[in-house]
Amino acid sequence: MDGLQRELEESNFVSRGAAWTQLSGGRTNKAWRVDTADTSLVCKLFTSTKTNPLYPNFAVDEYNSQVALSGAGIAPDPIAFVQCEAGDVVLYQHLEGETWKSNTASVGGLLSKVHDQTPYEGLRFLPSGSNALIDQIKGILAECTQLDWTPVIKDPKIGPTKHAVLIHTDIVANNIVVTQQGLRLIDWQCPALGDATEDLASFLSPAMQYLYGAGPLNGGDVSLFLAAYPDKDVVIRYRMLAPLYHLRIAAYCQWKLERGDPDYAQALQLELSAINQAE
Template sequence: MQETQIDIPPPPSPPPADLIARLRLRGLLAGEGAEALAGGRSNRVWRLSGGLVLKLYDPSAATPIFANDAGREAAALIALAGIGLAPELVAAEPAGQAPWVLYRHLPGERWVEGAGAVGRLLGGLHRQPPPDLPAGPDGSAALAGQGREILALCPDDAGLAALEPKGEVAPAGRRVLIHGDPVPANIVVGPKGAALIDWQCPALGDPAADLAIFLSPAMQLIYRGAPLDPAEEQAFLAAYPDGRVIARLRALLPWFHWRMAAYCQLQAGRGQTPYAEGLALEVSALQRSLKK
């Protein structure tokens, strides 16, 4: 009888011993043990003793939409210290060959429901004084440029080049601190409310970009298991405090969906199979947005 072979994933690797030794030498780590944390798709993350989280960066994981920059994370956590929107930074080494950040664990559960809380969370974030960060894309031309840059990395564009939206929405000229990746896996709901983790791609940008990432059907599918339904979308937008940003989001939706469709095609081509379904969702959303 032929035996069935089952692929068993390798056990999570521990953090580098030399880095742990350096943290101990600096007095930042006293206890033993490291638990690998699931959820991150770009970097390796461990929960250490004393309520600390260590993130070891893979700089090659950056994409045209999602930067992967330890320096940006450190700058954002410093700027947001003490207000409950982000973890507390303990230490960072963003300029080395293997960049890392160390921060205090933020207690809570990954967000899965209650979209209004996320609207309020992003509204509060976008009012904060911004640190010195790179500029994010602003306006339809910049979003389209990112989409073309992504498609240039794809062996097959799946017909997306022909779907690029027409027309133009001018830059807003308003730049606020944006998280850059507010997907469900990066939103923690704890005793003090909702907060954001995984700050590897913040920017000074159009706040509509954060709203678009959260509303993205592909990102909701991949990180929560299902897109938002119309009632959830409405609750999210109703809770966000700035109607001007919502109006801008609606004007830019075709470009946001087209850019995300390109990203899904890139990731699907790299073997990330859930993104194939995400691509179909984004194309459908793009077509709906063009009819409005």
Template sequence: MTDQAHIETALRALLVARGAIDAHARWIAQAGGQSNMVWHLRGADDVVCKLYLNTAHNPLYANDPTAEFACLDALAGRGIAPTPIGFHLTELGAVLLYRYVAGQQWRADGAAVADLLGRIQSMPAPNGLRHLPVDGADILAQGDRMAPSAALSDLRPQARLLPSPDLVLVHTDVVPGNLILGADGLRLIDWQCPAIGDGVVDVASFLSPAMHLIYTGTDITHKTRQAFLDALPTGLAARYHALAPAYHWRMAAYCQWCAQQGRAGYAQAGQAEQDLLTSLQ
């Protein structure tokens, strides 16, 4: 029996004993997660079971189970995120249960993503979320701490200091794998790294060629990119254009860091991010 099978068996027993899940549900392991183990539990109700395994330091993305549960709870019924069912602390790790979102991974509608981000940024954020840096110098400093290569350091843009933005709820990991299109519209899943910060964070995340390559194997198209930007509020789009070099340079540094950790695909993804960065300079 594999380690994953052992964990699944133990976790099932724990949750059934607590009366948290259907004892007869069929557990289907889900692919695509970068940090945690996730199953689709098919039974009387369709449920997602998420076990947090890797909560070690990541230079860009947190993996906070309590923050994810708080966001799902705050956004419940808003047509934005999955509906939470329960949160459990176990000897195997923290476990989040939420309603399964049936649908397909997002593919092409940039305007729909812009609309979803607008609705998220209009929501009050739950208490206790981390705060992100909002000016260009601090964003670039985060990239510096990932020890970028000399070649990438040569591409480091000048810092831009803009007026402070309104601080809003941000997801921070708006990538194709976390956007699910179902019968009720677009939903954003995997809320383990939310924050309070500049709405541009989610704009830059969605427009990252590296993240599109990782999750779809291809870059975002010009048509989708333009439809997304055109559907953003004018002020948010202008702020993105001003800060895009800093955000994409930081993402290129992150991709180099991931490649150094042995994560597949990130060397190629980082090159795509550098290509975009070069076109912006």
């Protein structure tokens, strides 16, 4: 961290004498809160360039998202994208608040606000519909060699979305900040132009709630969340695709487990149970 701090100070992105405090919560990148005499910012260092089948990790995408959403009351205010010796860095204004823990209806409203934004140029396009999900599932499982469960793929014959929108793709509790001005989303390193149901599926994944939140949501919280999302056609579409979304996350958990992350063992079991409940 000393080299990164020195480099940012010498480039005048951070003032000398600022207080650096490492932040917890992320599993991929490193982040620090940097307090100066007149402001607080976040320095996020992108440390991983490994290929991930679901969650790309690019600093420039996070910065571009923050710029595009500036003033919309959705994301942190951007400061700079900096290419440093230690890796790519995004600097942004620190959000005063707490990590989201309750009130799923408020998250439904937040996602509706995200999906109403005008998509900006340069977003990756994420294929949608049941065929695309099945292709993703098969692609992830093809990289796994230690399965002790049998994937059962059922195709609901749902076509691609006719209304691609800006999506975050990583809607987990740790990425939602409760501020005095309302909910805000951080960690925009894997945005896309795609199906709104992707974000609903991300938030409702029991594996992701287990790994990044207080545990899987109960049925009442799920119902409140879906009731608060105003586009009922999207909700209906999500319900039809839910078994495939759960299977895709299960495949991802298997992929992570085989790459040395034991936390995903319990997450896998939770997601496999959710498949049966969604059918």
